[in-house]
Amino acid sequence: MFRAISTVRAQLRPFPQTLTLSPIPSPFALPLDSPHSVPPIPSISILSSPFTSTPPRRRQGDDDSSSSHWSPKVFVVQPRLRPATALQAKLDEALNLANSLEEQRDVSYGTEFFKKELPGHVVVQNPAARSTHADTYFGKGTLKTVKCHLNAVESEHAWGKPVLDRVGLIIEIFHAHAQTKEGKLQAELAALMYKRTRLVRLRVSGGRSTFGGEAEVVSARGRGSGGRGFISGAGETELQLQRRRILERRKQLLSEIEDVRRTRALQRAARKRHGGSRGQDMATVAVVGYTNAGKSTLVSTLSGSHLYSDDRLFATVDPKLRSVVLPSGRKVLLSDTVGFISELPVQLVEAFHATLEEVVEADLLVHVVDSSAPNLDEQWDTVLQVLEQIGVSEEKLQNMIEVRNKIDLEKEEMGADDCGEENEASSDSGAEDNDTAPEQLHDENNCNVSLSSSQDLEEAMDDEQCDCSDGWVSPGDGGGASKDQQKKSSKDWKMMRKDSISQYKSVAHVKTSAVTGVGLQELLELIDKKLEPQKVLERDVFDRKWRPPRGEDTGIAVEQ
Ligand SMILES: Nc1nc2c(ncn2[C@@H]2O[C@H](COP(=O)(O)OP(=O)(O)OP(=O)(O)O)[C@@H](O)[C@H]2O)c(=O)[nH]1
Ligand SMILES: [Mg+2]
Secondary structure, eight states: OOOBOEEEEEOOSSSOOEEEEESSOOTTSOOTTSTTOOOSSOOOOOOOOSSOOSOOOOOTTOOOTTTTSOOOSOEEOOOOOSSHHHHHHHHHHHHHHHHHOOSOOSSSOSSOGGGSOOOSOOEEOOGGGOOSOTTTSSOHHHHHHHHHHHHHHOSSOOSSSOOOOHHHHHHHHHHHHOOSHHHHHHHHHHHHHHHHHHOSEEEEGGGOOOSSSSEEEEEOOOSTTTOOOOOTTOOHHHHHHHHHHHHHHHHHHHHHHHHHHHHHHHHHHHHHHHOOTTSSOOOEEEEEEBTTSSHHHHHHHHHTOOOOOOSSTTOOOSOEEEEEEOTTSOEEEEEEOOOBOTTOOHHHHHHTHHHHHHHHHOSEEEEEEETTOTTHHHHHHHHHHHHHHTTOOHHHHHHOEEEEEOGGGSOGGGOOGGGHHHHHHHOOOGGGOOOOOTTOOBOTTOOBOBOOSHHHHHHHHHHHHOOOTTSOOOTTOOTTOOHHHHHHHHHHHHHHHHHHHHHHTTSOEEEOOTTTOTTHHHHHHHHHHHHOTTSOOOHHHHTOOOOOSSSOSSSOOOOO
């Protein structure tokens, strides 16, 4: 039986060629026995991309010699998913992640998002598709196919390029976007924890310390306690030494982060003590949500302040507080927090615990949802899981306000929003699926897209069933369990997911557009109500309407 590899080609703007290749059905895909499952047959999908296919504009003074050869900047590997809309959403997110990585910014970016140069080749791998092949990320068969694609689009031999998987890439983005000492410490801790599970000895180019992007793996340990041993050439003592160094650094970082936490706790206590204008405790409202949902824009608009917002993922890494006066006259602090993303290992979340303390300690949570996101349900669920993981109480989750933001982007036909999510999730009609026929074994680059030998199949199975006992368990991931266990846990996961969704479906919600200002007054009133349900509000203050901070009633100036 063949194991499927599908390739999906998409394009970045303005960079032309981004390939997405699926080495194996992902554990995040639906289980094989599900009616929605990925068939275990080779297939190729070419998805049309919303991005332009025109070559990047050359700047003055650029060397023109290579203009005839137009090479891709990013190579994205993404496990196949159904329905096609879910795949497209994942693909867009992966491309957006790749686009979000760049040099550390100062205050704001000088150029438009899509005009920024991208880093060299990056392979973004879904962390679920973990491999025992820590140096290459994939088994031989998949690697051959990836190389074939790279060589087909670029004259030089590829793979000697920086390679990042999804988690590594996210950590890089966090590190690049973090502006405070705390943010940097947390990013480094996340990088260390990640490195410990994947890389053991790194040869860093140019002497620059890196979290994986420029690192060449020269040895790697086998996964899990039983492990499959070392790749030949690695000395065990050296590996142990490497591990010890990582642990020592981790200890140091944890102690520094602990100091930061202590300071934050003191600041929080002081904030509470000094209270609001009328003597009460100053309540904190944490604004949480999936990355890019519009949290910073919303906080900026509500508070009339300027917080950095951008189409990049993880534009915000360091939490920011802004004060807002509610319709009752009560002053509260809105806490803009780091966004969440799906399929992140638990440890990564924990590494950012200090940041997320704001969330746990907050008096009220406002969950901002991008109502225009095609995978809204998944995003919604991811946020809830992370909130649960970081220890937010059930009571607080029940009391949470849900903000369906970006309603200005919602299509008119989606007016009946309350049932839209379920419809989306079940729209798994074959008509939508772009997978091509099983017998199509080569793509237009004449690259083999099947795993042609039983050895390759075993490798793929290894990829799928790798021992994950190092604790890098992601939501919905069967970890190091057997295939049956994986299927079962996948089912359990889906059940839990359903329960979790229906459990919190009743949370109060309001529709907003952080850009046009629609729904913001309603939101403030709801916050007021949630914070002080029993208090009778002074009528004159209550009647005061929220006004756009700068300018007229129509259209709010939003920073870019
Ligand atoms: N059309 C529309 N765009 C919005 C709205 N709210 C935010 N945006 C845009 O969405 C993008 C992301 O907004 P941010 O405020 O940075 O999102 P975030 O949730 O803070 O993102 P991270 O900090 O990366 O987690 C920006 O380009 C905003 O201009 C909205 O209501 N409508
Ligand atoms: Mg933000």
